[in-house]
Amino acid sequence: MVKLKLKSGDNVIVTAGDHKGSEGKVMKIIIEKNKAIVEGVNMVSKHEKPSANNPQGGIVKKEAAIHISNLSLIDPETGTATRVGYRMEDGKKVRFTKKSNQVI
Secondary structure (H helix, E strand, C coil): CCCCCCCCCCCCEEEECCCCCEEEEEEEEEEEHCCCECCCCCCEEEEEEEEEEEEEEEEEEEEECCHHHHHHECCCCCCCCCEEEEECCCCCCEEEEECCECCC
């Protein structure tokens, strides 16, 4: 299994594809497919049948999954895309940004 460097709740920027430059928060990570669902990015129209939850049915806009390789973490200090590294601090493994060397 591949170790992913992004987690739910991270602020990311899209680095490639139709939505390049879009920013959002990671809502969910789909490990099996190496994809993530990012808030407000890669919106698709889905036709929904009437159901108990949605008695009207109709067309609903929702986020579709986007491949992890097309996402990059946003550095909290500079606000630009950065890579993620790992290091040990006080016996704990922590993530840090490669650009500003700041612990996430």
